[in-house]
Amino acid sequence: xxxxxxxxxxxxxxxxxxxxxxxxxxxxxxxxxxxxxxxxxxxxxxxxxxxxxxxxxxxxxxxxxxxxxxxxxxxxxxxxxxxxxxxxxxxxxxxxxxxxxxxxxxxxxxxxxxxxxxxxxxxxxxxxxxxxxxxxxxxxxxxxxxxxxxxxxxxxxxxxxxxxxxxxxxxxxxxxxxxxxxxxxxxxxxxxxxxxxxxxxxxxxxxxxxxxxxxxxxxxxxxxxxxxxxxxxxxxxxxxxxxxxxxxxxxxxxxxxxxxxxxxxxxxxxxxxxxxxxxxxxxxxxxxxxxxxxxxxxxxxxxxxxxxxxxxxxxxxxxxxxxxxxxxxxxxxxxxxx
Amino acid sequence: xxxxxxxxxxxxxxxxxxxxxxxxxxxxxxxxxxxxxxxxxxxxxxxxxxxxxxxxxxxxxxxxxxxxxxxxxxxxxxxxxxxxxxxxxxxxxxxxxxxxxxxxxxxxxxxxxxxxxxxxxxxxxxxxxxxxxxxxxxxxxxxxxxxxxxxxxxxxxxxxxxxxxxxxxxxxxxxxxxxxxxxxxxxxxxxxxxxxxxxxxxxxxxxxxxxxxxxxxxxxxxxxxxxxxxxxxxxxxxxxxxxxxxxxxxxxxxxxxxxxxxxxxxxxxxxxxxxxxxxxxxxxxxxxxxxxxxxxxxxxxxxxxxxxxxxxxxxxxxxxxxxxxxxxxxxxxxxxxxxxxx
Numbered sequence: 171x172x173x174x175x176x177x178x179x180x181x182x183x184x185x186x187x188x189x190x191x192x193x194x195x196x197x198x199x200x201x202x203x204x205x206x207x208x209x210x211x212x213x214x215x216x217x218x219x220x221x222x223x224x225x226x227x228x229x230x231x232x233x234x235x236x237x238x239x240x241x242x243x244x245x246x247x248x249x250x251x252x253x254x255x256x257x258x259x260x261x262x263x264x265x266x267x268x269x270x271x272x273x274x275x276x277x278x279x280x281x282x283x284x285x286x287x288x289x290x291x292x293x294x295x296x297x298x299x300x301x302x303x304x305x306x307x308x309x310x311x312x313x314x315x316x317x318x319x320x321x322x323x324x325x326x327x328x329x330x331x332x333x334x335x336x337x338x339x340x341x342x343x344x345x346x347x348x349x350x351x352x353x354x355x356x357x358x359x360x361x362x363x364x365x366x367x368x369x370x371x372x373x374x375x376x377x378x379x380x381x382x383x384x385x386x387x388x389x390x391x392x393x394x395x396x397x398x399x400x401x402x403x404x405x406x407x408x409x410x411x412x413x414x415x416x417x418x419x420x421x422x423x424x425x426x427x428x429x430x431x432x433x434x435x436x437x438x439x440x441x442x443x444x445x446x447x448x449x450x451x452x453x454x455x456x457x458x459x460x461x462x463x464x465x466x467x468x469x470x471x472x473x474x475x476x477x478x479x480x481x482x483x484x485x486x487x488x489x490x491x492x493x494x495x496x497x498x499x500x501x502x503x504x505x506x507x508x
Numbered sequence: 509x510x511x512x513x514x515x516x517x518x519x520x521x522x523x524x525x526x527x528x529x530x531x532x533x534x535x536x537x538x539x540x541x542x543x544x545x546x547x548x549x550x551x552x553x554x555x556x557x558x559x560x561x562x563x564x565x566x567x568x569x570x571x572x573x574x575x576x577x578x579x580x581x582x583x584x585x586x587x588x589x590x591x592x593x594x595x596x597x598x599x600x601x602x603x604x605x606x607x608x609x610x611x612x613x614x615x616x617x618x619x620x621x622x623x624x625x626x627x628x629x630x631x632x633x634x635x636x637x638x639x640x641x642x643x644x645x646x647x648x649x650x651x652x653x654x655x656x657x658x659x660x661x662x663x664x665x666x667x668x669x670x671x672x673x674x675x676x677x678x679x680x681x682x683x684x685x686x687x688x689x690x691x692x693x694x695x696x697x698x699x700x701x702x703x704x705x706x707x708x709x710x711x712x713x714x715x716x717x718x719x720x721x722x723x724x725x726x727x728x729x730x731x732x733x734x735x736x737x738x739x740x741x742x743x744x745x746x747x748x749x750x751x752x753x754x755x756x757x758x759x760x761x762x763x764x765x766x767x768x769x770x771x772x773x774x775x776x777x778x779x780x781x782x783x784x785x786x787x788x789x790x791x792x793x794x795x796x797x798x799x800x801x802x803x804x805x806x807x808x809x810x811x812x813x814x815x816x817x818x819x820x821x822x823x824x825x826x827x828x829x830x831x832x833x834x835x836x837x838x839x840x841x842x843x844x845x846x847x848x849x850x
């Protein structure tokens with residue numbers, strides 16, 4: 171229980187609750203159940219991208235191409251659906267595209283050893299250009315109504331089917347990561363790549379796998395995105411990469427890798443997705459969106475890094491104290507070493 | 509020190525800058541052959557106006573990357589500068605030059621803030637400047653709301669003596685932006701390669717601890733590079749505003765890929781410790797000409813230009829890490845040995 175309370179996810183969850191309460195105090199109209207459920211319903215796209223991003227960050231890398239990946243998949247899938255193709259085929263094509271992009275990123279970062287930010291920045295640019303090539307810059311509209319209905323289907327009350335599925339999937343992924351051997355590889359590789367390789371963990375494969383998962387999840391979020399918005403433009407999905415990173419950091423995932431959980435990432439994603447709605451209720455308007463996001467991101471990472479440094483310093487002192495203590499004992503014992 | 513001129517020349521011919529010059533020449537040949545309009549001096553110089561701001565920023569982002577950091581907020585500082593000039597000039601009635609100076613000061617403060625978090629709080633440069641890019645773009649939007657004109661229209665109607673900053677042409681052809689870029693290149697070169705400060709930047713990039721132990725205030729050095737890159741972004745913002753004659757809050761929002769590509773293509777190691785200004789300057793011109801030549805000579809739409817730039821970045825980084833990859837390094841060594849035997 172104590173361990174649970176101390177965990178990073180709890181602090182981000184408390185932050186989310188506090189955020190809702192503060193807005194509720196300023197504007198009591200906010201704290202209705204339908205509003206809060208809507209906040210969660212609307213964060214499905216963000217949750218999926220952020221969980222994918224979490225995998226890239228777990229292994230100590232980053233993937234800033236998820237935004238373009240999301241947009242490109244949304245474009246291709248929407249075009250296929252508009253032209254009356256089989257849905258399953260369209261979804262499969264989308265997911266394969268995502269997986270291939272992830273594989274390419276994984277190849278560049280894990281096998282070629284290119285710094286991940288730079289490599290994925292490149293793939294981001296290429297894919298964004300490919301979106302223009304694919305559509306000629308035109309909007310993809312007139313998606314089938316049943317497809318758009320996928321997003322608005324509700325299960326119990328106003329909780330959407332998508333949200334339920336996403337939450338179940340996140341819990342499943344969390345359990346896989348924490349309870350299975352292969353799942354633990356991701357955290358191990360991020361925590362100490364050299365050490366992980368030494369104890370026989372296939373570090374390179376794990377890194378590539380993390381990128382493939384990240385790409386697939388970005389592709390799935392692209393499909394959900396197009397079903398939510400109902401049309402896809404040439405700039406769809408831009409900025410999602412930044413919000414996903416912010417969500418992961420807010421959810422307590424350390425950017426140096428090896429720390430955090432996908433549940434944290436999901437909570438962070440809900441916070442990121444709710445900001446614009448919260449701002450509306452605070453009567454500030456969406457012009458403050460970027461400013462608040464930036465301030466939040468910087469504050470959290472600075473606080474996180476200062477706290478980490480504090481713990482490191484404390485540990486160092488403890489080690490030092492332990493060493494001098496044992497040193498004294500050695501002296502009392504006659505100093506055999508001399 | 510006492511290398512002969514010939515040795516120096518030989519070294520230069522083998523250097524990465526020489527490769528860049530060859531690429532530049534190749535661009536002239538290919539684009540010139542495809543469409544002779546490309547080689548008209550007036551058109552060529554005119555085209556430079558469109559990418560000079562990227563070149564200016566890349567010069568100083570090089571400093572940041574040599575210390576081992578990265579700066580992805582420069583693009584949003586361009587927009588912030590532009591809108592500050594517009595609003596303080598139009599709505600607060602400041603003199604245009606005072607407004608420009610104010611914008612540069614604000615940008616320097618923005619850079620100092622991010623630099624402080626990176627250097628003194630030990631946060632990863634990428635995250636801080638990512639947050640910074642949100643924050644400064646957000647502030648730019650807020651500032652633009654203070655203007656009496658709608659933000660999507662931008663603020664225009666600047667006096668001619670301000671526009672002349674970017675519109676003047678020396679000898680009737682050479683645009684003043686190019687001159688500004690050349691002056692800044694020389695300045696950056698001297699600062700990085702000829703002063704103590706520059707040596708410190710390199711040392712901090714190679715090994716921050718060693719730098720700290722040899723009495724260098726490495727944190728201050730790191731922070732100062734972010735101030736410099738933010739100031740260069742704001743200078744680019746001033747130049748761009750004067751050139752377009754319009755102040756908008758979202759200018760420069762798509763610069764990041766181009767800036768990073770220019771710096772990496774210029775031979776700067778993204779892990780820090782190695783890099784040079786001349787390489788960056790050449791690389792940024794290579795990218796600029798690519799962005800100008802492809803639409804003109806091959807009819808590539810301007811929206812597609814992120815593809816070639818992105819591909820260029822990917823090819824460069826992959827090729828460079830291939831060079832240090834054990835298998836390829838072995839191959840190259842064997843190949844060289846065989847050459848020696850033959």
